[in-house]
Amino acid sequence: xxxxxxxxxxxxxxxxxxxxxxxxxxxxxxxxxxxxxxxxxxxxxxxxxxxxxxxxxxxxxxxxxxxxxxxxxxxxxxxxxxxxxxxxxxxxxxxxxxxx
Numbered sequence: 001x002x003x004x005x006x007x008x009x010x011x012x013x014x015x016x017x018x019x020x021x022x023x024x025x026x027x028x029x030x031x032x033x034x035x036x037x038x039x040x041x042x043x044x045x046x047x048x049x050x051x052x053x054x055x056x057x058x059x060x061x062x063x064x065x066x067x068x069x070x071x072x073x074x075x076x077x078x079x080x081x082x083x084x085x086x087x088x089x090x091x092x093x094x095x096x097x098x099x100x
Contacts, residue, residue: 035088035091035094036088040084043079055067
């Protein structure tokens with residue numbers, strides 16, 4: 001969101017070194033991000049929780065980074081769908097587009 005505490009010189013140098021293009025939003029524009037929050041991140045958390053529940057019920061005692069990364073692609077495919085994207089935009093009243 002462009003707040004000074006989120007953008008440090010060290011962070012900018014790291015991004016430049018790794019060819020990461022930074023993009024900050026002007027203040028008071030968080031509402032623009034809401035479609036991701038309601039349409040994507042909520043279902044993503046739900047599917048992630050379901051995978052962790054399944055692993056726990058299957059006898060897995062520890063979920064390490066490699067285990068998580070193995071399930072992440074499946075979780076993303078279940079979550080990042082046309083339906084969830086459109087739902088997020090609709091639920092935030094950004095679609096259908098009505099400029100008035």
